[in-house]
Amino acid sequence: GENVEQHPSTLSVQEGDSAVIKCTYSDSASNYFPWYKQELGKRPQLIIDIRSNVGEKKDQRIAVTLNKTAKHFSLHITETQPEDSAVYFCAATPGTYKYIFGTGTRLKVLA
Amino acid sequence: NAGVTQTPKFRVLKTGQSMTLLCAQDMNHEYMYWYRQDPGMGLRLIHYSVGEGTTAKGEVPDGYNVSRLKKQNFLLGLESAAPSQTSVYFCASTRTSGSYEQYFGPGTRLTVT
Numbered sequence: 295g296e297n298v299e300q301h302p303s304t305l306s307v308q309e310g311d312s313a314v315i316k317c318t319y320s321d322s323a324s325n326y327f328p329w330y331k332q333e334l335g336k337r338p339q340l341i342i343d344i345r346s347n348v349g350e351k352k353d354q355r356i357a358v359t360l361n362k363t364a365k366h367f368s369l370h371i372t373e374t375q376p377e378d379s380a381v382y383f384c385a386a387t388p389g390t391y392k393y394i395f396g397t398g399t400r401l402k403v404l405a
Numbered sequence: 406n407a408g409v410t411q412t413p414k415f416r417v418l419k420t421g422q423s424m425t426l427l428c429a430q431d432m433n434h435e436y437m438y439w440y441r442q443d444p445g446m447g448l449r450l451i452h453y454s455v456g457e458g459t460t461a462k463g464e465v466p467d468g469y470n471v472s473r474l475k476k477q478n479f480l481l482g483l484e485s486a487a488p489s490q491t492s493v494y495f496c497a498s499t500r501t502s503g504s505y506e507q508y509f510g511p512g513t514r515l516t517v518t
Contacts, residue, residue, distance in 0.1 A: 326505045337509040397447040
């Protein structure tokens with residue numbers, strides 16, 4: 295069935311270093327790939343997304359890359375800061391109404 | 406513009422009790438969703454709705470029912486609560502054109518003892 299695998303489940307980096315989180319999806323019909331950030335006790339919020347006709351997208355320190363052939367996409371955070379500490383979720387959308395989320399990555403940025 | 410709101414924020418139930426969680430959105434979104442979030446398991450879709458009067462099952466629908474009588478409201482019901490339904494429940498909505506971004510509510514923390 296449809297699923298999204300996300301790795302790693304936890305990630306610790308030193309402040310200022312880069313962090314990379316990877317996701318693999320199974321349904322080749324997926325055409326939209328968002329990334330959500332969830333701070334402790336808060337709701338998930340969209341931080342960046344990419345559509346299937348684009349290979350890379352950047353927004354300041356955050357970037358997402360997509361390889362449709364290999365069915366994987368990645369989140370890159372550069373110059374990490376303590377406020378980047380949170381749980382990050384990737385998702386794939388086989389249809390406009392259906393999201394399949396990954397299991398999340400807990401990122402800790404060590405000062 | 407309140408976005409997506411959920412009531413209640415917290416609830417404790419005894420096994421076998423029933424309750425309804427209310428989700429409301431003021432963005433005129435067509436699609437609405439109910440997810441549950443458990444440690445290490447991400448967000449799992451319970452039920453969703455593509456419009457007023459229409460609902461469908463998601464990934465983990467057993468033990469839950471939903472209704473969408475008004476476009477802005479999506480209700481999640483637990484008829485006979487079980488400890489396995491202890492979780493954080495999130496409602497979300499999205500529009501049908503342009504961005505596919507899902508807007509989430511603040512969540513409801515439910516404990517079933």
